[in-house]
């Protein structure tokens with residue numbers, strides 16, 4: 001396990017997050033969306049995982065009634081399988097607890113085996129399928145976990 005520093009993202013992180021998006025997704029989040037969120041903090045929380053001064057991964061958590069909603073999670077390829085995502089999820093688990101959420105939900109591409117394995121390893125289970133959820137027409141699977149997550 002590579003121990004990382006977990007902290008809130010700041011507007012100066014936009015370029016690093018855009019680079020992570022480009023490295024991790026065929027259809028990345030747009031820079032202007034990330035920039036807007038970081039400059040106008042609303043209900044979503046952006047966390048970064050850093051090793052020394054480099055951001056290795058980041059995630060975004062939102063809130064919906066009694067459930068928290070994982071809106072994004074990405075780790076640079078060179079830092080994968082070292083527990084970076086697990087440490088981000090531990091922080092999101094703690095924030096969800098502060099929000100008094102009993103569950104966390106997320107959407108994942110049906111073709112994304114790596115992410116589905118990761119989420120299932122920490123307690124997420126299949127809830128439902130949303131047809132053509134993504135802009136390229138792929139279905140999303142909605143996954144749900146009871147909190148706290150299975151992080152041990």
Ligand SMILES: CC(C)(COP(=O)(O)OP(=O)(O)OC[C@H]1O[C@@H](n2cnc3c(N)ncnc32)[C@H](O)[C@@H]1OP(=O)(O)O)[C@@H](O)C(=O)NCCC(=O)NCCS
Nearest residue numbers: 024073074075080081082083084085086114115117118121
């Ligand atoms: C999914 C993702 C965030 C996982 O990040 P990570 O930092 O590599 O994950 P961790 O090292 O914390 O993995 C913890 C456990 O999850 C499981 N896991 C993670 N990646 C896996 C993979 N590619 N295949 C199978 N199991 C995997 C394993 O059980 C792993 O433990 P192990 O390495 O001891 O076997 C990363 O692969 C990623 O950024 N993918 C591209 C972006 C993406 O698809 N995001 C999800 C959008 S919903």
